[in-house]
Amino acid sequence: MGICLSTGNQCSCNGGANGERISGSCLGIRVSGRIERKRTFSDHTFSIQHLNSIPNRLVYNGKTRNSCIFTQQGRKGINQDAMVVWEDFISDGAIFCGVFDGHGPHGHVVARKVRDVLPRKLESSWESSQLKHNRSDRTSCFRWSQKNSADGERHDMDGSQEDKSSSLWRKAFLKSYKAMDKELKSHPKVDCFCSGCTAVTLVKQGSDLFVGSIGDSRAILGSKDSSDSPVATQLTVDLKPDLPREAERIKKCKGRVFALQDEPEVPRVWLPFDNAPGLAMARAFGDFCLKDYGVISIPEFSHRVLTDNDLFVVLASDGVWDVLSNQEVVEIVHSAPTRSSAARMVVDSAAHEWKLKYPTSKMDDCAVVCLFLDGKMDSNSENEEQSLATLQTDEMDNTENSDEEQRLEPSLQRNNTVRSSEEKEQIGGRSSQSEENGESICAKDENWLGLEGVTRVNSLIQLPRFSCTKNIVEEGCNGG
Numbered sequence: 001m002g003i004c005l006s007t008g009n010q011c012s013c014n015g016g017a018n019g020e021r022i023s024g025s026c027l028g029i030r031v032s033g034r035i036e037r038k039r040t041f042s043d044h045t046f047s048i049q050h051l052n053s054i055p056n057r058l059v060y061n062g063k064t065r066n067s068c069i070f071t072q073q074g075r076k077g078i079n080q081d082a083m084v085v086w087e088d089f090i091s092d093g094a095i096f097c098g099v100f101d102g103h104g105p106h107g108h109v110v111a112r113k114v115r116d117v118l119p120r121k122l123e124s125s126w127e128s129s130q131l132k133h134n135r136s137d138r139t140s141c142f143r144w145s146q147k148n149s150a151d152g153e154r155h156d157m158d159g160s161q162e163d164k165s166s167s168l169w170r171k172a173f174l175k176s177y178k179a180m181d182k183e184l185k186s187h188p189k190v191d192c193f194c195s196g197c198t199a200v201t202l203v204k205q206g207s208d209l210f211v212g213s214i215g216d217s218r219a220i221l222g223s224k225d226s227s228d229s230p231v232a233t234q235l236t237v238d239l240k241p242d243l244p245r246e247a248e249r250i251k252k253c254k255g256r257v258f259a260l261q262d263e264p265e266v267p268r269v270w271l272p273f274d275n276a277p278g279l280a281m282a283r284a285f286g287d288f289c290l291k292d293y294g295v296i297s298i299p300e301f302s303h304r305v306l307t308d309n310d311l312f313v314v315l316a317s318d319g320v321w322d323v324l325s326n327q328e329v330v331e332i333v334h335s336a337p338t339r340s341s342a343a344r345m346v347v348d349s350a351a352h353e354w355k356l357k358y359p360t361s362k363m364d365d366c367a368v369v370c371l372f373l374d375g376k377m378d379s380n381s382e383n384e385e386q387s388l389a390t391l392q393t394d395e396m397d398n399t400e401n402s403d404e405e406q407r408l409e410p411s412l413q414r415n416n417t418v419r420s421s422e423e424k425e426q427i428g429g430r431s432s433q434s435e436e437n438g439e440s441i442c443a444k445d446e447n448w449l450g451l452e453g454v455t456r457v458n459s460l461i462q463l464p465r466f467s468c469t470k471n472i473v474e475e476g477c478n479g480g
Contacts, residue, residue: 051116059083061344063339063377064087064377065375066085066371066377067097067369068339068341068344069343069367070367071366071367071368072366073365074319076365078108079108079365080102081099081100081102081317082099082102082367083115083369085097085369086119090123090127094204095204097201097202098118098119098199098202099367100112100197100199101217101365102195102197103196103284104194104277104460105463106191107197110184110190110195110197111197113187113190114180114199118177119201121180122173122203125171125173125176126168126172129168129171133164169203170303173299173301174298177214177285178297181286181297184285185288192285192288193286193288194277194463195287196284196285196287197286198215198216198281199214200217200236202235204371208304209235209304209306210302210303211301211304212299212300213239214299215239216238217315218321219314219315220232220233220234220326221233221234221312222310222312222314222333224309230311230334231330232330233326235302236302239281240280240282241268241279242257246294250282252294255269255271255272255295256270257269258270271290271293271464276462276464277290277462279295279460280458281295283295283296289464310373311372311373312342312370312371314333314346314368314369314370314371315369316329316369317366318364320366320367322354329346339377340377340378342370343369347366347367
């Protein structure tokens with residue numbers, strides 16, 4: 001089984017002790033050309049300091065000029081959710097938002113790593129695509145504008161530019177997600193073999209909204225209808241294993257998709273030769289024990305042009321969507337006494353619903369980002385600001401200790417990733433998959449979003465047996 005062990009030795013963007021090469025953009029440093037150099041410990045330290053010093057970037061509970069964010073630990077152990085808002089991203093006025101839900105024994109480390117690295121990779125990928133586009137189209141675009149000056153033709157040109165912008169962002173999202181997963185696989189200190197995270201990310205650039213997502217974290221749009229009542233529109237697809245096109249891909253790769261007998265509403269991904277790990281999503285960063293069996297990190301991408309009726313966007317982890325509907329979340333945000341309290345109100349409402357609906361279940365972590373599209377925010381009271389400052393300090397302390405947590409033996413029971421022997425005997429057979437297959441999102445797929453369904457269980461059930469063997473061998477080699 002040794003051939004199934006995870007991390008490879010190749011690295012494109014990751015630094016380590018073996019002299020891997022890394023581009024300056026991965027350190028948060030703008031460099032010209034394609035010159036690369038070896039990464040050192042001082043580079044890593046500078047990278048962290050650079051991130052913390054970036055203006056208009058928020059990763060802890062609080063607010064920005066256009067948004068508010070809030071996360072709360074559930075009752076399953078360490079908070080494995082991470083979030084970020086980065087204003088003036090790439091250019092003045094552009095905004096990046098993301099929510100990342102970790103799972104597995106090192107899910108919190110993976111989620112924080114993706115939170116910190118993915119936006120920089122997206123920025124680098126977009127700039128690279130933009131540069132190539134400008135070089136190839138500069139001459140032809142100039143000649144076209146010289147020969148065609150009619151208003152209608154100008155309009156067609158604008159539409160063409162809009163399509164090109166969407167194409168550039170699509171390429172940037174695909175490229176950055178691929179690079180992010182590659183870095184995780186080769187990272188010497190982040191164990192992603194049976195750990196991973198979801199991602200729901202967006203870039204707002206003017207009236208354009210570009211969204212990329214993997215896993216079951218979700219983004220919704222809050223708008224007003226003709227009577228000025230708030231209405232919800234789901235922007236992303238919950239990429240669950242029972243989505244027909246996801247199940248088809250997994251089965252073609254010899255992975256298995258079925259639900260346990262005691263949770264028939266939760267389809268999971270299993271190895272072909274072992275009833276593990278039971279991942280409750282079809283796409284994720286990390287989870288390399290399943291990457292040869294159909295789980296992928298390719299994001300679903302969408303582009304939406306905002307209108308004056310669009311009010312705000314909400315990104316959240318499944319701890320919120322398990323107990324609140326899209327419409328309920330939109331109404332909570334719309335009715336919040338202050339915009340800066342909206343994210344916290346959503347989390348508080350989710351916590352309340354967990355207690356009412358599932359008093360015997362352990363509440364999941366919750367993370368919420370509320371982005372207001374008109375760019376207006378209100379001021380909080382002094383007491384609330386002090387409370388947020390205290391929460392930020394606590395979060396910073398937790399982040400500083402994350403490397404130490406990564407080195408410690410993970411507490412699998414604390415993170416609820418392993419079932420008892422009695423529970424293992426309850427593993428059921430495969431669920432039938434008789435739906436038609438499809439390669440693209442369509443109306444049929446959207447019936448599989450599970451908007452009213454409730455998932456009250458863990459994203460990961462059981463570590464593969466060879467994963468445990470891997471950990472024992474590594475401990476022996478390290479003298480542990």
